[in-house]
Amino acid sequence: MSKKKHETPMLDELKKGPWPSFVKEIEKAAVKSETANDTLGQVEKSYRTRRGYWKHGGIVGVLGYGGGVIGRYTSLPEEFPGVKFFHTVRINQPSGWFYTSKALREICDIWDKYGSGLTNIHGSTGDLVLLGTNTESLEAIFAEYSSRGWDLGGSGSAMRTPSCCLGPARCEWSNINTLEINYQLTQEFQDELHRPAFPYKFKIKTSGCAVDCVASIARADLSIIGTWRGKIQIDQSEVQNYAKKGMNINAEIVNMCPTQCITYDGKEMKIDDAECSRCMHCIAKMTKALRPSGERGATLLMGSKAPIVVGSLLSWVIVPFIKLEPPYKELKELIRKMIEWWDENSKPRERIGEVIEIKGMRSFLEYIGVPPSPAQVKWPRKDPFIFFKDEDFEKVFKKGKY
Amino acid sequence: MSTCAAQSTNKVRLAVACCVNMCGAVHCSDIALVALHTKVPPIDHERVGKICEIPTVISSCPTRAISPDPAKKSVKINEEKCMYCGNCFTVCPAIDIHNPESDGVAIVVGGKIGSLRSAPKFSKLAIPFFYNEPPRWPKIIAAVKNILEVYAKNARKHERVGEWIDRIGWEKFFKLTGIEFTFQHIDDFTFMRETMRTTPAFKW
Ligand code: HEM
Ligand code: HEM
Ligand code: SF4
Ligand code: SF4
Ligand code: SF4
Ligand code: SF4
Numbered sequence: 039m040s041k042k043k044h045e046t047p048m049l050d051e052l053k054k055g056p057w058p059s060f061v062k063e064i065e066k067a068a069v070k071s072e073t074a075n076d077t078l079g080q081v082e083k084s085y086r087t088r089r090g091y092w093k094h095g096g097i098v099g100v101l102g103y104g105g106g107v108i109g110r111y112t113s114l115p116e117e118f119p120g121v122k123f124f125h126t127v128r129i130n131q132p133s134g135w136f137y138t139s140k141a142l143r144e145i146c147d148i149w150d151k152y153g154s155g156l157t158n159i160h161g162s163t164g165d166l167v168l169l170g171t172n173t174e175s176l177e178a179i180f181a182e183y184s185s186r187g188w189d190l191g192g193s194g195s196a197m198r199t200p201s202c203c204l205g206p207a208r209c210e211w212s213n214i215n216t217l218e219i220n221y222q223l224t225q226e227f228q229d230e231l232h233r234p235a236f237p238y239k240f241k242i243k244t245s246g247c248a249v250d251c252v253a254s255i256a257r258a259d260l261s262i263i264g265t266w267r268g269k270i271q272i273d274q275s276e277v278q279n280y281a282k283k284g285m286n287i288n289a290e291i292v293n294m295c296p297t298q299c300i301t302y303d304g305k306e307m308k309i310d311d312a313e314c315s316r317c318m319h320c321i322a323k324m325t326k327a328l329r330p331s332g333e334r335g336a337t338l339l340m341g342s343k344a345p346i347v348v349g350s351l352l353s354w355v356i357v358p359f360i361k362l363e364p365p366y367k368e369l370k371e372l373i374r375k376m377i378e379w380w381d382e383n384s385k386p387r388e389r390i391g392e393v394i395e396i397k398g399m400r401s402f403l404e405y406i407g408v409p410p411s412p413a414q415v416k417w418p419r420k421d422p423f424i425f426f427k428d429e430d431f432e433k434v435f436k437k438g439k440y
Numbered sequence: 441m442s443t444c445a446a447q448s449t450n451k452v453r454l455a456v457a458c459c460v461n462m463c464g465a466v467h468c469s470d471i472a473l474v475a476l477h478t479k480v481p482p483i484d485h486e487r488v489g490k491i492c493e494i495p496t497v498i499s500s501c502p503t504r505a506i507s508p509d510p511a512k513k514s515v516k517i518n519e520e521k522c523m524y525c526g527n528c529f530t531v532c533p534a535i536d537i538h539n540p541e542s543d544g545v546a547i548v549v550g551g552k553i554g555s556l557r558s559a560p561k562f563s564k565l566a567i568p569f570f571y572n573e574p575p576r577w578p579k580i581i582a583a584v585k586n587i588l589e590v591y592a593k594n595a596r597k598h599e600r601v602g603e604w605i606d607r608i609g610w611e612k613f614f615k616l617t618g619i620e621f622t623f624q625h626i627d628d629f630t631f632m633r634e635t636m637r638t639t640p641a642f643k644w
Contacts, residue, residue, distance in 0.1 A: 048574060049575065051575040051576060084574075085575050086574075087540055088543065088572045089540050089543070090538065094530055162464035162465075249554045250553050253464075253465035253468065256465040256467065256553050257464070257465050289596075290598055294557055296558060317558075319556040319598075344461055344463070344467055345462055346460060346461050346502070347502035348502055349629070350467045350562060352560055386499075
């Protein structure tokens with residue numbers, strides 16, 4: 039249909055080499071799409087002038103939804119009319135990002151019809167991300183996707199589309215059913231997801247173990263990380279197989295255990311389970327020989343975020359251990375309380391972790407009904423500036439007999 | 441770079457962020473590039489009055505550097521407080537933070553996400569600034585390659601970049617990589633307290 043509109047000598051550089059090239063892909067889309075064609079032109083211009091030309095603009099969306107579409111525009115609509123609108127559509131991904139090839143074809147066919155044909159599949163948010171369409175097409179896009187069972191994802195000051203690792207569907211290390219938990223939370227918080235009413239964004243990410251494949255500890259307001267309370271079971275003959283295949287078990291496993299709770303005398307491996315902090319190193323390196331056993335559940339951590347606004351945070355422990363079994367009532371109620379507290383104590387554009395920092399852990403923990411625990415801190419307070427409430431003297435520091 | 445990867449002792453998560461929002465988990469990656477502005481954005485006072493909502497602009501600034509300028513029916517920026525984040529530009533295109541001559545790229549290293557062996561870590565500043573040199577950014581590529589090679593040569597098996605640096609010490613990291621240590625490396629934004637060395641025990 040449309041042929042190459044713009045000369046792109048700088049982008050052409052990035053078609054060289056054995057690797058996949060985003061330039062080649064956009065060029066393929068540009069054969070059919072004016073939007074993709076002008077995307078190439080604008081990106082080339084950015085390379086030449088060393089500045090960006092995308093901008094925020096008016097809020098756009100579909101009827102009945104407060105989010106799910108991100109308004110994107112070029113600041114050079116005369117020069118690049120094809121990207122006058124370049125809205126992003128977020129589609130709520132299935133738990134663990136499982137699709138049939140048929141479903142992907144269907145998604146792409148609809149997108150070819152109404153959008154630029156470009157997708158980067160899964161953005162950092164977790165949603166399936168469709169790049170580049172105009173305002174008029176939005177209702178039709180939504181109608182087509184929703185008639186096939188798809189829904190929009192979250193955006194703005196709302197519950198963001200929860201995401202999870204593929205967990206028990208493919209990974210033997212998973213301590214919890216990440217897929218089911220993620221699905222249940224997505225259903226539970228439909229209203230919060232589609233109708234932005236929070237002080238700022240709220241993200242929930244669930245990983246089956248401390249390897250944390252969805253980076254929940256670095257970028258979720260609520261990080262749900264699967265763990266266990268029990269022994270690491272050892273298959274001694276598999277331990278010997280690792281040794282035979284050349285693993286230096288003392289150097290690679292024993293000495294690298296952060297709690298120094300493993301011993302190995304060349305014949306038998308022993309783990310002092312009471313000292314194990316469940317970091318996953320030994321299990322990840324000797325999968326066939328070691329596996330967790332006993333009670334399964336998760337640690338709930340909160341607060342992580344990227345640098346904007348006052349510095350990045352990693353999530354820290356709030357609930358050291360929670361059982362997670364259907365219908366996940368305790369988890370759902372806890373999350374509602376967390377959000378309520380946040381709503382009551384936050385100024386606009388404050389993430390929950392920042393508010394906990396400002397108001398203090400006590401206020402937050404008391405509200406959600408979680409007791410203080412050494413698992414929540416790296417170390418206790420160092421300076422003797424200590425806050426007391428009257429009730430503490432009655433309940434905690436009782437007068438004794440001398 | 442594929443040869444380095446084959447030799448490296450654990451996975452190396454390379455990440456690129458086009459702005460300080462650092463979408464994804466760029467701030468917790470082994471080696472990451474982040475695009476930066478380095479100058480206080482100029483204000484087009486005439487346009488601010490016309491196209492921007494002044495209270496929104498003021499509240500957009502995380503460091504409270506922006507205050508009203510009633511005489512000009514616009515805003516002013518306290519240059520000492522501004523750390524060039526660009527939040528104001530997001531809500532007000534008349535404060536255009538783009539500057540092709542001074543915008544650039546920093547390299548941060550040593551972040552990790554998993555809890556294996558050691559706790560998750562943020563990436564920390566290795567090189568504060570490169571000029572933006574599209575389409576191939578040769579100096580940045582060379583610098584990343586250097587860090588990757590020094591890591592692959594010196595780290596123990598299973599050590600991630602950040603674990604290797606924690607073991608040898610940052611002074612050793614700068615020495616081995618030949619990277620210059622500058623004022624930009626010392627945190628003077630919010631977290632100086634926890635980053636200063638409080639022992640005379642360090643390596644020459
Ligand atoms: C001619 C009269 C009205 C019109 C045209 C109208 C239109 C609308 C529209 C378009 C929405 C947005 C729906 C959405 O975003 O999901 C809405 C939401 C709402 N309206 Fe009305 N409305 C009218 C009267 C009323 C009245 C009389 C009440 C209450 C006494 C009311 C209460 C609400 C509430 C509570 C919502 C929020 C629902 C939600 O999203 O949670 N409306 N209205
Ligand atoms: C002729 C009368 C009215 C008209 C034309 C009207 C129209 C609307 C419209 C267009 C919205 C837009 C919501 C959106 O875009 O999301 C809305 C929302 C709403 N209206 Fe009305 N409305 C009327 C009367 C009322 C009355 C009398 C009440 C309350 C007693 C009411 C309560 C609400 C509420 C609570 C919302 C929802 C706001 C939100 O979800 O953010 N409306 N209305
Ligand atoms: S986080 Fe753990 S359980 Fe989930 S996919 Fe990764 S290794 Fe497997
Ligand atoms: S899981 Fe970590 S702490 Fe526990 S025994 Fe293995 S290496 Fe040691
Ligand atoms: S917000 Fe920043 S890091 Fe995220 S996609 Fe945009 S430019 Fe890249
Ligand atoms: S660039 Fe950031 S710090 Fe500087 S004035 Fe704008 S919002 Fe404030």
